[in-house]
Amino acid sequence: MELPMRTIRGDLLQLALDGEFDAIVHGCNCQCQMGKGIALSIKQRFPEAYAADIATVKGDRSKLGTISVAEIRREDRNFHVINGYTQFHWQGQGMKADYGAIRSVMKAVKAGFAGRSIGYPRIGAGLAGGDWATIASIIDEELAEENHRLVEYTP
Template sequence: MITYVKYGDIFKISGVTSYAHGCNCQGAMGKGIALQFKERYPNMYLEYKKRCKEGKFILGDVFEYNQENVNIFNLATQKSWRTSADIAAIEKSFETMLHLATEQEINKIALPKIGAGLGGLNWVNVKTIIELVASNYPKINLVIVENFKE
């Protein structure tokens, strides 16, 4: 099931301890939601940056990071921060994330509108892909915040 929240902050959604966001494959988290993840989870950022440098985080990949009771899915959706998100990479990484979440019995994940903010894609197109992939995982509740607001 997908719940769309018009305005909000993924980190302030009640009952959520798992998060996802789109990342580039160059090791940069300097703007938008990625910057918030970098600031909240500096050790995650260092591991992400290392993977990028070593070529171990490419389009369509998922880098899962766990810290205490928080689970973060970093989705490789852009080659670099200078390029637009890649719709095929969003689909592949989203499928992998939901598969991993199912294996771990994670039933709720909060995320922004992946690929359609700084990623530059049309949200309607991305939303269609997300809904299609998510339909195969009915036990996972996704909470998608469409616009950031504290």
């Protein structure tokens, strides 16, 4: 039985802190730069996720499609932040999202977090310039049968 993508509104990071998700996934570049968008918010609120990112090799193209994971412990809450390497760089114009990498990231998420609740923003469709309809179909295919939800940001 496939569970199609469900959408909720709110603050992904706060929802994770509130116990809504066992894991949250966001798209990263391979340059160890978490300087804009939700990546910056994650870096500021969950420095463990940034530490997991900078523990990888900066500028390594072979990171594309892989993940690094940080366990977050806050008071009585535990969850994971998954840094998904969905783009090589962040600079310049045009599309930086890599659909193949997004697919590989979601395969890795399913392999590591099957049976858990997973939340994510519009990975690859914001600053990375990817087409959300294409990305959403990739996520739905790769996370079929999992409890996953898109969180559209509302403060």
